[in-house]
Amino acid sequence: MAIFSIPDISIAGLAAAVPRKQLSNRDYELLSEKEQEFFIKTVGVETRHTADKGMTTSDLCEAAAKSLLDGLGWKAEDLELLIFVSQSRDYIIPATSGILQDKLDLPKSCVALDISLGCSGYVYGLSVMGRMMTGGAIKKGLLMVGDVSTHTTSYKDKSTYPLFGDAGTVTALEYKPGSKEMSFNLQTDGSGYEAIIIPDGGIRNLATVESFEYEKISEGIERNKYHIALDGMEVFNFSLREVAPNIRALCEYAETPLEYIDYFVMHQANKIMNESIRKKLKINAEKYPYSIVEFGNTSSASIPLTIVTELAEIVRDKELKMLFSGFGVGLSWGSVILETGNIVCPELIEL
Secondary structure: OEEEEEOOEEEEEEEEEEOOOEEEHHHOOOOOHHHHHHHHHHOOOOEEEOOOOOOOHHHHHHHHHHHHHHHHOOOHHHOOEEEEEOOOOOOOOOOHHHHHHHHOOOOOOOEEEEEOOOOOHHHHHHHHHHHHHOOOOOOEEEEEEEEEHHHHOOOOEOOOOOOEOEEEEEEEEEEOOOOOOEEEEEEEOHHHHHHEEOOOOOOOOOOOHHHHOOEEEEOOEEEOOOOOEEOHHHHHHHHHHHHHHHHHHHHHHOOOOHHHOOEEEEOOOOHHHHHHHHHHHOOOHHHOOOOHHHHOEOHHHHHHHHHHHHOHHHHHHOEEEEEEEEEEOOOEEEEEEEEEEOOEOOOOEEO
16 A cells, blocks of 8 residues: 655645536436435435536636635745646646646746546645655645536436536645644555546547447436446445545554544545445544535545535634545545644635
């Protein structure tokens, strides 16, 4: 396992943005009223914020970044690193991070790079940015994490359409000697890559006219090969098998018993899945916030979005020991234990 610690890096601020448009799963015609109630009760998603055509992840991240920089009082010229973590980038080429560097008027000396990860992306992004900033050569950076997944879901696919929402988030990190270590446990199992996949549109399977032809997979599930295909049972079994041992191993490495953690902020995958993990670890429900009810599964954005919407007042005013855990597409999963203190956390932005 890749278990390691990063010293002297702290979270200075968090911000999030979602599309203003909101859809209710009670209006989703492919589910009967009884099925709608069952879906909301078990999966946990009642409403979702969804982007109109033309709105991108980078648009949401840009808005969040401007709000956060204003709240922090940071100047654009002080930023030396920008990392964009998403699987819904603006273009195949160039990297979206460079576009954001220009839109935010960051200096040309700023390092900008993309990372293609989904559900585990926030934890992985923290680890990459933290490593790059360790030592103090880079003192301030922005981690931009999010996805616009609804553009690649099929309305005719009841296994994916009512699940996903869209969001963009920004985390400001700074080099701060003496900050408590961030401890990570990161893992991958690429043999499960087909469990969550968009089959066509990449270099392996270039997009063709046939890529956009709908195929009936089963009753209530029709999609084309440019839509997300989700093997829900495979993902469920993977999560129950791997997430709890990953967290236990991290706590042992960091010499931090589970009961010492103030909040566990998990990827908002699916309520019944997350509740199964919580009960497996015997974590109190009060320490286990959810944002999935209003926002759905927002992929890589779900951890910071949950903090902004459910814990904002607490993270602004208190010093906390927190554990974040992301798991899913890849298959990829990872957890981090860190401490936060009086961070800047603006109100949620709606575009």
